Amino acid sequence: MKKRTYIYKSFERFWHWSQALLILFLAITGFEIHSSYHLFGFSYAVKMHNIAAWAFLILIIFAIFWHFVTGEWKQYIPTTKFIKEQIDYYITGIFKNAPHPTKKTVYNKFNPLQRLIYLGLKILVIPVQVLTGFAYLYYMYPDSIWHTSGLNYIAVIHTFGAFVLLAFVIAHVYLTTTGNTPTESLYAMLTGWEVIDVDENELRKEHLVKAVENSVAGYYRINKDGVIVDVNKAWLDLYKCNDKSKYIGKHYSVTREKENLKQLEELVHDVFKGNYIHGVFSKRKCCDGSTGQHILSMNPIFSEEELIEAEGFIIDVEHAENESNYLPYLIKNSTAAYYKLDIDGYILEVNDAWLNLYKYKTESEVKGKHFSLFRPDESIKDFQNIFNKLINGETISSAKIARLCKDGSIGYQLVSANPIYHNAKIIGMEGFILPIE
Amino acid sequence: MYSKKNFLKVFFTFMAIITPWVLAIILFGNSNKEKQKEKDAVTKEFKLEHLNYEKPDTIPKVDHSKFKILQQDFKNPQDVTKACLSCHNLTDHDIMNSSHWKWARANVSKNGDTLWYGKKNLINNFCIGLTSNEPRCTSCHIGYGWKDKNFDFTKKENIDCIVCHDQTGTYKKFPTKAGYPVKEKTIFNKKVFLPPNYNLIAQHVGSPKRENCGACHYFGGGGNNVKHGDLSKELTHTTTDVDVHMGTDGANMSCVECHKTEHHKISGQLYSVSSENKDRVSCTQCHTNAPHKEHQLNLHSNKVACQTCHIPEYAKVNPTKMYWDWSKAGKHNPDGSIMVKKDSSGYMIYHTLKGAFKWEKHVKPEYVWFNGKAKHYTLGEKIDTSKIVKLNTLLGSYEDPNAKIIPVKIHRGKQIYDTENEILINPHLFGKDSTSYWKNFDWNKAASVGMKSVNLPYSGKYGFISTEMYWPLNHMVSKSDKALSCTECHSHNGRLKNLNDFYLSGRDQNSIIDWIGIIMIIGALIGVSIHASLRIVKSKKQKNK
Numbered sequence: 001m002k003k004r005t006y007i008y009k010s011f012e013r014f015w016h017w018s019q020a021l022l023i024l025f026l027a028i029t030g031f032e033i034h035s036s037y038h039l040f041g042f043s044y045a046v047k048m049h050n051i052a053a054w055a056f057l058i059l060i061i062f063a064i065f066w067h068f069v070t071g072e073w074k075q076y077i078p079t080t081k082f083i084k085e086q087i088d089y090y091i092t093g094i095f096k097n098a099p100h101p102t103k104k105t106v107y108n109k110f111n112p113l114q115r116l117i118y119l120g121l122k123i124l125v126i127p128v129q130v131l132t133g134f135a136y137l138y139y140m141y142p143d144s145i146w147h148t149s150g151l152n153y154i155a156v157i158h159t160f161g162a163f164v165l166l167a168f169v170i171a172h173v174y175l176t177t178t179g180n181t182p183t184e185s186l187y188a189m190l191t192g193w194e195v196i197d198v199d200e201n202e203l204r205k206e207h208l209v210k211a212v213e214n215s216v217a218g219y220y221r222i223n224k225d226g227v228i229v230d231v232n233k234a235w236l237d238l239y240k241c242n243d244k245s246k247y248i249g250k251h252y253s254v255t256r257e258k259e260n261l262k263q264l265e266e267l268v269h270d271v272f273k274g275n276y277i278h279g280v281f282s283k284r285k286c287c288d289g290s291t292g293q294h295i296l297s298m299n300p301i302f303s304e305e306e307l308i309e310a311e312g313f314i315i316d317v318e319h320a321e322n323e324s325n326y327l328p329y330l331i332k333n334s335t336a337a338y339y340k341l342d343i344d345g346y347i348l349e350v351n352d353a354w355l356n357l358y359k360y361k362t363e364s365e366v367k368g369k370h371f372s373l374f375r376p377d378e379s380i381k382d383f384q385n386i387f388n389k390l391i392n393g394e395t396i397s398s399a400k401i402a403r404l405c406k407d408g409s410i411g412y413q414l415v416s417a418n419p420i421y422h423n424a425k426i427i428g429m430e431g432f433i434l435p436i437e
Numbered sequence: 438m439y440s441k442k443n444f445l446k447v448f449f450t451f452m453a454i455i456t457p458w459v460l461a462i463i464l465f466g467n468s469n470k471e472k473q474k475e476k477d478a479v480t481k482e483f484k485l486e487h488l489n490y491e492k493p494d495t496i497p498k499v500d501h502s503k504f505k506i507l508q509q510d511f512k513n514p515q516d517v518t519k520a521c522l523s524c525h526n527l528t529d530h531d532i533m534n535s536s537h538w539k540w541a542r543a544n545v546s547k548n549g550d551t552l553w554y555g556k557k558n559l560i561n562n563f564c565i566g567l568t569s570n571e572p573r574c575t576s577c578h579i580g581y582g583w584k585d586k587n588f589d590f591t592k593k594e595n596i597d598c599i600v601c602h603d604q605t606g607t608y609k610k611f612p613t614k615a616g617y618p619v620k621e622k623t624i625f626n627k628k629v630f631l632p633p634n635y636n637l638i639a640q641h642v643g644s645p646k647r648e649n650c651g652a653c654h655y656f657g658g659g660g661n662n663v664k665h666g667d668l669s670k671e672l673t674h675t676t677t678d679v680d681v682h683m684g685t686d687g688a689n690m691s692c693v694e695c696h697k698t699e700h701h702k703i704s705g706q707l708y709s710v711s712s713e714n715k716d717r718v719s720c721t722q723c724h725t726n727a728p729h730k731e732h733q734l735n736l737h738s739n740k741v742a743c744q745t746c747h748i749p750e751y752a753k754v755n756p757t758k759m760y761w762d763w764s765k766a767g768k769h770n771p772d773g774s775i776m777v778k779k780d781s782s783g784y785m786i787y788h789t790l791k792g793a794f795k796w797e798k799h800v801k802p803e804y805v806w807f808n809g810k811a812k813h814y815t816l817g818e819k820i821d822t823s824k825i826v827k828l829n830t831l832l833g834s835y836e837d838p839n840a841k842i843i844p845v846k847i848h849r850g851k852q853i854y855d856t857e858n859e860i861l862i863n864p865h866l867f868g869k870d871s872t873s874y875w876k877n878f879d880w881n882k883a884a885s886v887g888m889k890s891v892n893l894p895y896s897g898k899y900g901f902i903s904t905e906m907y908w909p910l911n912h913m914v915s916k917s918d919k920a921l922s923c924t925e926c927h928s929h930n931g932r933l934k935n936l937n938d939f940y941l942s943g944r945d946q947n948s949i950i951d952w953i954g955i956i957m958i959i960g961a962l963i964g965v966s967i968h969a970s971l972r973i974v975k976s977k978k979q980k981n982k
Binding site: 013014017018021022025033034035041042043046047048050052055090094095096136151152155156159160162163164166167170171174177187190191 | 924939944964
């Protein structure tokens with residue numbers, strides 16, 4: 001998936017262009033000192049070369065600091081994976097309009113060839129240039145502690161390094177034109193923004209966090225001692241409470257009447273043994289003393305293979321006609337299915353439970369298709385109503401609706417749905433589905 | 438994809454990155470130029486930082502004309518000396534320990550032996566050797582009567598005080614009288630020599646002036662500026678364009694202001710005869726160790742002597758002798774008279790007595806490493822006849838931490854040697870006897886007598902061999918704006934092109950690396966061009982499809 005992304009930070013760009021200018025300036029003055037031509041005059045060239053060398057050293061120190069502080073140094077860890085493909089791409093693929101063999105993301109800005117070459121510059125060519133350069137500057141005479149046999153080796157290595165850098169600059173400038181458009185990379189290095197691949201896992205994680213926050217399903221998390229660690233807005237709403245602090249840090253027993261507590265204790269006990277609870281009918285004690293009914297799921301949270309916490313969702317079933325109608329089925333198989341639609345009603349995303357539910361095998365089979373395809377004719381109108389409500393900003397905590405599966409069969413389900421906002425504008429909808437048969 | 442607004446944004450970003458660098462470089466460059474201007478101005482006003490230098494007090498402390506003993510009617514020069522020593526009664530010791538008296542300096546060798554090097558056992562490629570030619574050579578000795586090997590160096594009345602201390606400018610030693618002035622009017626080489634008025638001179642003595650030193654040091658080798666190249670009679674009245682220190686329009690310094698003297702021990706030595714790194718005169722006596730505004734220039738002083746850049750040329754007013762070929766000597770005119778040839782400016786390029794010469798004016802120095810020590814060819818030493826014989830060798834190399842590059846005049850010549858014994862010959866040139874070369878033009882006779890006088894064998898067979906003599910240049914320092922620019926040395930075919938034992942930026946390149954580098958750059962350009970054109974061609978084809 002591609003997205004216009006801010007990829008080069010401002011310091012990174014400042015560093016890159018300053019380094020580019022300095023390398024060119026050092027090359028121009030350096031080759032004058034080398035007697036390759038006459039331009040500024042020898043003494044001016046020497047003076048400027050020395051000043052630029054100091055500027056470069058300072059820039060390098062800042063750049064090293066930046067790389068380590070931001071963790072960007074990891075971008076330069078070399079890899080042999082796809083290196084052959086990358087070479088093949090430049091030799092043959094590029095002429096056949098083949099796609100780039102590697103994807104550019106914020107976390108993987110460089111292809112394996114870039115990684116290797118840039119790392120080579122950073123840890124070999126530039127350090128060698130700096131060391132030989134300053135040796136050239138300060139150890140030009142044999143009575144120094146570095147009793148070398150003269151400048152010969154230092155100068156020759158320094159000159160060779162300069163040639164290598166120049167050849168690199170030529171290749172580097174040319175290869176910037178191999179993006180989607182010839183100037184794309186150049187603009188990216190100037191503005192910082194580029195259309196690049198986005199890491200789907202990262203994106204999903206981001207959405208999941210948002211989904212949990214915005215979901216009408218109540219979310220909660222408790223630790224091993226049974227103390228509530230986190231709840232979302234929907235959860236608080238279900239408990240008719242505005243104040244998070246009334247529950248956070250408290251034992252979960254405050255959420256139940258005494259007679260209902262035992263059931264929950266058993267469930268928690270079960271989960272901390274490593275089991276998953278997929279939808280259990282439960283009664284809650286609200287903040288104001290009233291009670292409510294909901295379906296509860298709970299799963300353990302592992303950190304480094306150690307079970308540390310438990311979390312789950314609750315979906316309100318206050319308005320259900322009769323709990324006994326669907327309760328047994330819910331207990332049987334109720335992994336909450338997740339879906340997401342865009343503003344026009346096309347499916348953007350579904351999860352495995354959803355696919356199971358609709359009997360599809362892969363997400364690609366349904367992605368980009370209109371929701372109406374998954375509803376029996378008589379039910380489309382119902383869902384259209386829900387959808388229209390959502391587009392107007394309403395949320396649906398649970399609605400019974402029929403679905404049309406791949407094999408043509410029709411099922412029924414409870415749907416929760418809420419709009420997705422982006423910059424105060426509704427751009428789609430998402431929700432959870434619990435099947436009822 | 439990129440609208441005009443975007444383009445402007447990009448443009449401004451780019452400018453924001455570039456501008457600070459450009460400004461910094463321009464500002465830095467300008468401020469350096471301004472500093473350069475300031476420096477030039479400072480130089481013009483002669484405000485260089487100096488250490489330990491004060492214009493000496495020239496008011497005499499003593500009026501010698503008031504002393505009774507100096508009012509006597511002196512019959513001969515020794516009487517003057519006696520009168521001097523009657524008051525300056527310890528000075529004779531100082532004088533008789535000086536190199537001006539001994540014409541030799543002690544040289545302590547590695548095994549601790551003290552060897553004396555001087556005109557008695559060293560030879561040059563001008564008039565070659567002292568021994569057997571004394572009366573001519575010793576006209577420049579600060580004594581009276583060194584006419585042969587038997588001169589008594591302990592007789593203090595033979596010290597010539599007034600040659601150095603005469604302030605009247607009338608005292609002159611005669612060229613061929615072993616250091617004596619004339620007793621009656623004599624003409625030599627069309628010049629008139631009058632007996633000195635000792636009474637007047639003795640009453641007008643003082644610290645040596647340029648003329649006193651110059652009487653000998655300008656005329657070494659038998660004529661003005663023959664030997665040194667950077668010391669000639671014009672320095673007596675000169676401008677700062679010729680010598681920035683001695684110019685009467687500038688600092689107007691006398692010789693002894695740099696050649697500081699205590700107890701008649703005059704600092705400074707010339708490595709045509711000296712060997713040890715001591716008693717030298719250096720620029721840093723007055724100038725600091727870091728006299729330049731620019732650090733880079735000050736760094737140079739680790740390996741480059743001040744003189745190297747600040748004496749861009751020598752023999753600025755009159756030419757100096759660069760080549761002397763003794764093998765050509767002895768040719769006469771058809772009528773049997775002495776043959777003399779002169780060049781268009783009147784400088785002698787041939788003389789029957791001496792051979793052929795070359796003169797040069799405004800000479801660019803040659804450059805060598807020098808650590809303050811020198812080796813000499815001593816009489817009797819075997820020579821390698823396959824090579825040019827170096828009569829003195831200035832020691833040092835790039836690897837030597839004490840060595841610096843100095844400018845030198847190299848005097849080249851051809852001179853007589855014993856082809857059997859393979860030693861240089863000390864010929865008997867001067868004298869009215871039956872063996873001297875200048876009377877008889879017979880090298881065999883001159884060689885056998887000359888060699889006998891220094892107790893060395895002569896096989897009877899002689900030849901001529903090329904020799905070189907190295908004369909470090911220290912005078913005729915130019916104004917700072919005439920100092921060498923970087924590229925005089927830092928370039929191909931620069932002044933240091935023959936000093937090849939080190940890497941000099943701008944002069945030296947490793948041709949292999951340069952070729953590899955150029956091929957790399959051209960390869961990259963060609964590769965990129967081919968790749969780019971292929972891409973363009975292919976994408977056009979695809980569009981057409």
